[in-house]
Amino acid sequence: MVFQKAVHPAATRAYRDPEYRHPALxxxxxxxxxxIIVERVSPRLGVGLAxxxxxxxxxxxxRPSDWTSQVRTPFIYAxxxxxxxxxxxxxxxxRAITAELERAGLIERRTAANGSRSRAAGTGLYFGAAIARVDELMALDDQLTEERQRAIFLRGQRSTAKRYLKHTLERLSEISPYCSEAAAIRQAAAAWPSADRLHRMDLATLAAHVDEADQLCRAGLDLLEKREKTSGGPLENERPYIQDTTKESSVSCNEPVDMQSAGKPAQDKIHVMPPDGGPNCNEKNVDAASGAFKSEFIARLGPQRLFNLASPEMQLYLCGRAEPEYLRFYDFVWAAERRVPELGISPDAWNTAREVMGEDSAMLSILILDARKSEPGNIIFKPGGYLRAMTDRYRRGELHLIRSLIGLSERQRAGHG
Structure with a gap:
C-alpha cells in the first residue's frame, strides 16, 4: 500500500473558506x-531548494496586481x-515539485476531470493558499532572521575562544614545552569542528560547542597562570593599574539627545555623540592619549577597576566567571560579545568595530556604551549607530577611550556621593 503525504490545510480548506476567497498581501x-520570503522559510516548511x-x-x-487584489487570486492556467x-x-x-508545494500549503492545484487547465474553467495553479498564510510566513521569517543573527554571534564567540587559546598555547610552549596538560588541551582544541562545519550546526549544537570552547580556553588560561607563577613570569592580573588620573581637571560633555531617534535603524545617522563629547568639548584636551591602545596597556587598568565601571548587566555576566579581582581580559571580551546582541547591535557593526579598532578597543567601546546607555539625561536610543560613530571617530584618531573610562569613574563617584 502506498501512503501519500497529507496536503496542508491551507491548500484545501482555508483557501476555499469564503473569508479567504481572495486573500491579499x-x-x-x-x-x-x-x-522571496517564501523561498527563505521554505526549509522550515519541508520544501526543498528546487x-x-x-x-x-x-x-x-x-500578474503582480492579483497578489494585492481583494477580488482576484493569482494563478497559472497554462x-x-x-x-x-x-x-x-x-x-x-x-509534477513532483508542484505536489511538494501543495503539500506545504503554498499552492493549490485545480484541474478538470481530464487533468486539463484553463482560465475559463477556473483550473490551474492557485497561490491564494500561500497568501492566506502571509502572517505566519512573515513571523517565521523573523524567527529565522533572529536565529541567523544568533548563529553569527556564536560563531564569532568560538573564533574569539580559538584565538585566545592559540596565543595561550603558544605562550605555554615557550615557558613549559613539555607540559602534558598543555598537550591535552592542544589535542582537544585540534578536534574542534572547522568553521565550515559551524555553519551547518543547529543553534543548540553550536551553543553547546561554544560553551565547550570557552571552558577549554579558560582551562588553558588557568594553566598558563599556574605555569607563569612557577616560572616567575608576569601574570596578567598582577600588572600594575594605570595611574589614576581622575583627580586631574576634566570636563564632562553631554550633548543633547535627539528624542526623535527612537525606533530608527541602528545604521541611521546618529544624533548622540560618542562618549568623548562633541567637537567643541574641552574634555578632549585633558590628555593626549591615543585611542590605539595595545593589549598590554589596557590590561594595566586592572580587572577590578574595569568591573566597577561596567553596567549591572555586564557585571552579572562577569560575576559568573570569577571574582572581580581575578577576571581576565578574555572574560571582559566574552561578556562584551554577549552584551552586543542584547543591546540590539548588529553583527556587522560589532565586526567592523573589531576590525577597525582591534578587539581591545572594541571591547572597551562596548563597556563604555553599555555603562552610559542608562545614564540620566544620556539615553542612547540606537546603540548600533552609537558604536558605528565610535568606530568612525577611531578612524579619525578622535576616540579617547581611557579618558572616557575616567569620565565614567567620575560620574559614578559623583552619583554615589
Whole structure:
C-alpha cells in the first residue's frame, strides 16, 4: 500500500473558506517580496531548494496586481507541459515539485476531470493558499532572521575562544614545552569542528560547542597562570593599574539627545555623540592619549577597576566567571560579545568595530556604551549607530577611550556621593 503525504490545510480548506476567497498581501508588500520570503522559510516548511526556487519562478508568471487584489487570486492556467517548459524541467519533475508545494500549503492545484487547465474553467495553479498564510510566513521569517543573527554571534564567540587559546598555547610552549596538560588541551582544541562545519550546526549544537570552547580556553588560561607563577613570569592580573588620573581637571560633555531617534535603524545617522563629547568639548584636551591602545596597556587598568565601571548587566555576566579581582581580559571580551546582541547591535557593526579598532578597543567601546546607555539625561536610543560613530571617530584618531573610562569613574563617584 502506498501512503501519500497529507496536503496542508491551507491548500484545501482555508483557501476555499469564503473569508479567504481572495486573500491579499498586506500593506506595501508586493508579489516578488513575498516570494522571496517564501523561498527563505521554505526549509522550515519541508520544501526543498528546487521546489522553493520553482515557487519564485511560478509566482513571477502571475500578474503582480492579483497578489494585492481583494477580488482576484493569482494563478497559472497554462497546461502542465507548458509550465514544465517555462521552468526548464521535465513534466514528471514539474509534477513532483508542484505536489511538494501543495503539500506545504503554498499552492493549490485545480484541474478538470481530464487533468486539463484553463482560465475559463477556473483550473490551474492557485497561490491564494500561500497568501492566506502571509502572517505566519512573515513571523517565521523573523524567527529565522533572529536565529541567523544568533548563529553569527556564536560563531564569532568560538573564533574569539580559538584565538585566545592559540596565543595561550603558544605562550605555554615557550615557558613549559613539555607540559602534558598543555598537550591535552592542544589535542582537544585540534578536534574542534572547522568553521565550515559551524555553519551547518543547529543553534543548540553550536551553543553547546561554544560553551565547550570557552571552558577549554579558560582551562588553558588557568594553566598558563599556574605555569607563569612557577616560572616567575608576569601574570596578567598582577600588572600594575594605570595611574589614576581622575583627580586631574576634566570636563564632562553631554550633548543633547535627539528624542526623535527612537525606533530608527541602528545604521541611521546618529544624533548622540560618542562618549568623548562633541567637537567643541574641552574634555578632549585633558590628555593626549591615543585611542590605539595595545593589549598590554589596557590590561594595566586592572580587572577590578574595569568591573566597577561596567553596567549591572555586564557585571552579572562577569560575576559568573570569577571574582572581580581575578577576571581576565578574555572574560571582559566574552561578556562584551554577549552584551552586543542584547543591546540590539548588529553583527556587522560589532565586526567592523573589531576590525577597525582591534578587539581591545572594541571591547572597551562596548563597556563604555553599555555603562552610559542608562545614564540620566544620556539615553542612547540606537546603540548600533552609537558604536558605528565610535568606530568612525577611531578612524579619525578622535576616540579617547581611557579618558572616557575616567569620565565614567567620575560620574559614578559623583552619583554615589
Amino acid at each position: 498586506p500593506g506595501n508588500m508586493q508579489r516578488d517580496n513575498f516570494a 521546489a522553493a526556487h520553482a515557487f519564485v519562478r511560478l509566482a513571477a508568471m502571475t 497546461e502542465a507541459g507548458e509550465v514544465a517548459k517555462m521552468l526548464g524541467l521535465s513534466q514528471p519533475r514539474t
